Amino acid sequence: xxxxxxxxxxxxxxxxxxxxxxxxxxxxxxxxxxxxxxxxxxxxxxxxxxxxxxxxxxxxxxxxxxxxxxxxxxxxxxxxxxxxxxxxxxxxxxxxxxxxxxxxxxxxxxxxxxxxxxxxxxxxxxxxxxxxxxxxxxxxxxxxxxxxxxxxxxxxxxxxxxxxxxxxxxxxxxxxxxxxxxxxxxxxxxxxxxxxxxxxxxxxxxxxxxxxxxxxxxxxxxxxxxxxxxxxxxxxxxxxxxxxxxxxxxxxxxxxxxxxxxxxxxxxxx
Ligand code: HPA
Numbered sequence: 001x002x003x004x005x006x007x008x009x010x011x012x013x014x015x016x017x018x019x020x021x022x023x024x025x026x027x028x029x030x031x032x033x034x035x036x037x038x039x040x041x042x043x044x045x046x047x048x049x050x051x052x053x054x055x056x057x058x059x060x061x062x063x064x065x066x067x068x069x070x071x072x073x074x075x076x077x078x079x080x081x082x083x084x085x086x087x088x089x090x091x092x093x094x095x096x097x098x099x100x101x102x103x104x105x106x107x108x109x110x111x112x113x114x115x116x117x118x119x120x121x122x123x124x125x126x127x128x129x130x131x132x133x134x135x136x137x138x139x140x141x142x143x144x145x146x147x148x149x150x151x152x153x154x155x156x157x158x159x160x161x162x163x164x165x166x167x168x169x170x171x172x173x174x175x176x177x178x179x180x181x182x183x184x185x186x187x188x189x190x191x192x193x194x195x196x197x198x199x200x201x202x203x204x205x206x207x208x209x210x211x212x213x214x215x216x217x218x219x220x221x222x223x224x225x226x227x228x229x230x231x232x233x234x235x236x237x238x239x240x241x242x243x244x245x246x247x248x249x250x251x252x253x254x255x256x257x258x259x260x261x262x263x264x265x266x267x268x269x270x
């Protein structure tokens with residue numbers, strides 16, 4: 001595993017002149033955020049040794065090096081989902097490579113269904129914590145102490161410093177910004193009304209099919225993490241609308257400008 005990580009990191013280094021300290025994983029419907037990145041260099045996943053290839057509709061697969069405002073960033077346009085059939089090591093492999101490249105701060109974004117009754121479609125939720133309901137932990141198996149500790153704490157998995165900064169930014173700019181707990185599920189089914197209700201009762205505010213594996217590995221590797229969800233649909237026993245992939249994409253696209261504004265502001269802080 002270590003050899004593969006280093007091989008991939010070496011390849012990426014050979015393709016670009018400098019490596020940023022900040023990476024951004026762009027979730028469903030948020031891939032167009034790369035339009036805000038300047039001086040871009042694209043590396044398609046298909047060209048990167050050991051990288052899985054993204055399969056799902058609406059996720060194109062590229063690493064993008066460039067600048068967001070003044071800050072050099074590395075963006076992942078399209079991620080690897082557990083529901084596509086990848087195992088947890090494959091899903092989180094890019095985060096291992098990011099660490100090997102010297103990335104210190106990881107921004108993650110996703111589309112999620114809202115259970116919190118205050119939420120509306122199109123809201124942006126700062127992820128303050130998560131509940132891992134994937135059937136496996138990406139750290140299961142042999143631990144390589146070069147990569148991180150056997151039993152990493154998840155007490156501050158989402159940087160309190162960046163969460164606070166996000167709310168300061170939102171307040172100062174009159175932006176509606178929610179916060180909450182992200183429940184990570186394997187998918188690919190959306191939830192039954194009873195499941196949305198259950199996730200709310202156990203402490204969740206939004207539910208989605210990604211992010212938790214990458215955030216676990218980023219914490220294991222000692223990175224600072226900031227996560228945001230776009231609420232693309234609502235679920236619960238009183239909700240009658242049926243969520244669709246198209247609706248999720250459209251709601252995520254509508255939130256893109258606000259999402260980018262927020263991420264841009266936070267990236268500038270690190
Ligand atoms: N459930 C799970 N994943 C999702 C949802 C949802 O309602 N919306 C977007 N991703």
